[in-house]
Amino acid sequence: MFPMRILAASSLVFCVLMGCGSPNSDLLAEQQKLLQRDSEWANLASEGKDVDRTASYWSDDAIIVAPSQPVIEGKAAIRKFVAESFATPNFHIHWKSEKVAFSPDRKLAYMTSTTQTTVPGPNGVPMTVSGRGITIWRREADGQWRCTVDIWNDPPPASP
């Protein structure tokens, strides 16, 4: 029994030091996993090619609340929005998210994000605009996280 106790005690010390299996390490891992999924999505959108795969990161009932635009609701409308964006000359988008917060059951989450979007400017010259927003994510029945709300607005005029 003694060696087993030493082993158990060593494991305990190791886990206290390294945080293995603790709620915090588990939470950090889950946050990283969701940020990783969001990052894959951002890279996919950045390529501006695959409409269906890009649209697949939103839930079927997702809403996109873009400044000065009607609310885009549901997968069909979202698919159209993505297709039109990708078809826009010189269109480019990329975003980076952070600060993931979960519901205690880890079935709902939200995060902040900062987005750079290149669109045709007033005189046709491409211009890059910044936005900062919130995405809300839901872990669906298949275990996959999908974005269910996507809303952003303009940063202060002075910021880049």
Add this chain to the structure above:
Amino acid sequence: MFPMRILAASSLVFCVLMGCGSPNSDLLAEQQKLLQRDSEWANLASEGKDVDRTASYWSDDAIIVAPSQPVIEGKAAIRKFVAESFATPNFHIHWKSEKVAFSPDRKLAYMTSTTQTTVPGPNGVPMTVSGRGITIWRREADGQWRCTVDIWNDPPPASP
């Protein structure tokens, strides 16, 4: 036993018809309760008097992401934001929320809202602007729901 069975069967039929105690009626009640709390908050903000009570509906770590403004983070900054808003001549705000969605554990929720805000216009004449947004709510340790994210943007130019 027979009368008891009839009673039980009648209750079952009644409850199937009326939805009493079903997950749906329970969910609707919870949604209504949270919308009621949001409505009380909107009325309080509309009065434009009680800074502390108005600020108490946000969580201590809440963020407000208002268009073209730096992100307002934490209770002290939020309190200042509310106090400055209430001190603005002719300031008036009111909002109405709907479409509450919960995490399965009912500890995190979000809803959509439409807000009318009266602020001084470019020439000092009060003007009323609309916004539509998302609030995210967290049920905190004391059992109370508080808003933890508050973000909105402008509706399409054509809408009222």
